[in-house]
Amino acid sequence: MDPMSLDRLDDPLAPAREATAELLANRRRGFSLPQPFYNDERLFQLDMQEIFEKEWLFAGMTCEIPTKGSFITLEIGDNPVVIVRGNDGEVHAFHNVCRHRGSRLCVSDKGKVAKLVCPYHQWTYELDGRLLFAGTDMGKDFDLSAYGLKPVNVRTAGGYIFVSLADEPPAIDELLEALEHYLAPYDMDNVKVAVESSIVEQANWKLVIENNRECYHCSGSHPELLNSLQEFDDSDDPRATPAYKALVERKQGEWDAMGVPWQLKRIGKRNRLTRTPLLEGTVSMTMDGQPGCKKLMGRLQSADLGALRILHLPNSWNHYMGDHAVVFRVMPIGPQQTRVTTKWLVHKDAVEGVDYDPAQLRRVWDATNDQDRRLAEENQRGINSKGYEPGPYSETFEFGVIDFIDWYSERMLENLGRSASHLQLAQG
Template sequence: MDNVKVATESSIVEQANWKLVIENNRECYHCNGAHPELLNSLQEFDDTDDPRATPAYKELVACKQADWDEAKVPYQLKRFGKRNRLTRTPLLDGIVSMTMDGKPGCKKLMGRLPNADMGSLRILHLPNSWNHFMGDHAVVFRVLPLGPQQTVVTTKWLVHKDAVEGIDYDPEQLRRVWDATNDQDRQLAEENQRGINSKAYQPGPYSETYEFGVIDFVDWYANRVLENLGENTPSLQLAQG
């Protein structure tokens, strides 16, 4: 991170609870119907153990991992409890970056990477950050609650610290895919919030196939709440006593 700089950034306010914003991020079965710009480059899954992973995806993963091994670039899936998760996964075959045409958005590559075709290093940090690091640039996200039904999502596009705007990269080109995706996700979260606010709303079960990431998030969050309630219960009882 010492070798990157912020090329451009945005903040959007969503009229939805922060938990809905995170839940929307933790599944991608909505992507095919909601994110045409994003699916020009992104795979809907990032793990060969995903029950939806196709044979073509698994074959592509094996091919790319051989290339990454040769370049000594790490890609193994790492989990640190349910809070942190890191994995490098291919973008669509022939695509090297999350841009509208799939070509590099920055001519100067990130770090020591030898070429732009490095897939996406996905980094999850619950409860408020997910990130995509590619060969040419990175996109990092932060989610902060502003109130019970209002959330700010900040997105930053990172490039090599020596990259020159207008020569190595065009901020508008870098932003186009995720500006569209963020606005589409805002609409989904806000519609979910309106539905939940309805007197007719009844919660239903999560899908273990399509929403296992949401289940992991909710389990992690519930456990953190219980842990902190447990830590604070004695002092609370003493104060009330």
Template sequence: MDVSTLSLGDPLDPARKATAEMLRTRERTYSLPQPFYNDERLFQIDMQEIFGKEWLIAGMTCEIPTKGNFITLQLGDNPILVVRGAEGKVHAFHNVCRHRGSRLCVSDKGKVAKLVCPYHQWTYELDGRLLFAGTEMGADFNMADFNLKPIHVKTAGGYIFISLADEPPAIDDFLRTLEHYMEPYDMENAKVAVRTDLVEQANWKLVLENNRECYHCSGSHPELLNTLLEWDDVTDPRASQAFKDQVAACTTRWDADNIPYAHASFGLRNRIVRMPLLAGTVSMTLDGKPGCQKLMGRIKDPDLGSMRILHLPHSWNHCMGDHMIVFTVWPLGPTETVVTTKWLVHKDAVEGVDYDPVNLRKVWDATNDQDRRLAEENQRGINSKAYQPGPYSKTYEFGVINFIDWYSERLLNNLGEEAPAAHLRQVGGD
């Protein structure tokens, strides 16, 4: 069924029916039909049913270290505000004044005593309660009826998760595990050393698909392959005996230092695993040496490999002994996406002494730009009338199959449809 032939009389309902039918009948180990990658209506469905209902990483708790610190972000048409309130509690709100709807906080980050709308000075407490609206509203005006509209928020392991859903999906089991795995990093005592925002002219799913496989790495990522070993587990059918021996030696050391490393998965949405880097390297820098001389948290050994954290629909992460890198993907349009990358170090690390931000970011600046070009060329080809879904490699692209399975199952579920049982099976060792 082709959504391009549907009437827009009732904005998205016909497209929703067509979308569900395409997902139910798709060839599971093939790429998606073309509209999933470039159709405006399908993009709006993604924003409503995936980014509007799943848990997303809004930022890191160390970005709002004390009371009154806030960050803002834009999720489709929805401006969002995250702020640290009393007793260290993190709150999330729609960044919309309850008077006439103006954005409340207009900068990316800052610190305030109260939340004051710049339009008419309506004033809110950090927990969202309306404190002042002026006598102009009349004697019968009840301020309690006009508090900020809250957004579901949870924190774990230094991450801030938000969901715009009325009833978000369960996530607490993953968050408890994340808290355990992130304990050595003491993320309340970390800071963002560098941040970049890279706009890619490609659908957000193509950005994720590219991330979920390293089939392309040898031909595209020379800087990254100075340190990265592509396997996520010793059970990967491509893993060599030398790699398995290296893992065994590393895990013995990590056990001695009480550093978590075992593979932990939560359906297809979340995965945590620590894997070694290339022998002789300890960090994702050009020379493989530490990018920051002051190690994170309680870590004493810089040779911790990389703890890889996956959070669908939009984040992957690399956590090393000296620094960590957090990637989040934010759709801007059917064929436009921004990839935000944050490099984090110990909060007491001194720029120019303990770390050089240029050196810290070189590998992933290069890798991100290489991936941008790959995704954009992928998008240009998919836009062609010649495009039709093509087969994924079950050996090299099992992570892509797992991502598309997760996406299909969640989209069908959020559309009120049931996913075929085959979509819920995990492929490979991811």
């Protein structure tokens, strides 16, 4: 029997799977999760196997691989992935693993190549994954066609790249159609990454997402962000004041006249797209609320477009304004360690130092990211205590957190059930 089959049959996480399913089935809805979900190594491995190896993940932007041979890489747990623009202009994704002896092919975060060449023994692959060269030492009967790179599911829309390691990924078409619609005015084929940052937070990835899904903490923690941001989550926010509702109605009329989509759209609890006003008199998430880039994005004629907010669980949130956009990617590293990558997008013809100053463009979210890092890390330290027990979320202030935890619990239970069924089939 293949040793890999033995590993599947003798699942070392089987007790953890059963315990996790029981904890989720009996959890108290509207409360934070039991402690192991935030700090246990076995449960982290389940998160990686049942969420990050099975769901669609935001990987990057198509503008990052603009021409043939451009590539980006990312690490999904122990799974390195390379995403490359092929000869045909199509976006391909592969396991970043040479079919010879398993070395990583592309070792940098991004780059441009004519072919994909393994640095270990120079096995060479076409940009569509076909093995082209393996050296003469493999023998005259060696079949190149049997050793192409292993593909990874990849889909693109509205400038976004999503990947899934699953054999049968969940449906994503509705999100892709929504992204094309909402981002059409931004002409996402003509944007570029002006600047980016990556920070590592000493906190579980779910705490990073939970922190993002509420603004209960904003007034006490984010002075820079609140120079422009309304604390209301969307136009349906139960806390919305009459003045805010009146502002929303007026702005929606203006956006309609411009042909700019604003309608609140939810796709289950996984995805949400909505355009909401910024504070009166501000048009961008900058320190003074004024445009951070003189050249507007796409075909937009006004900077005063509020912020188009896009949520994609489990690993991304985004803000689109008239002058620039800020996109975020969350990737777990360990039970109490998470990498948050932030990219600021501008029109591809915007000139650094003329149209925008990278330091000024990123100042608000650099400060906000660092503040959120400290909040998440203090949250993690408290949760690690023997004194921690699940606490209640506010249905008014933290309804977004409740939705996230509900989504996570539902997907974990469903994916755990499927894994159990597959294991039973394998065991005969």
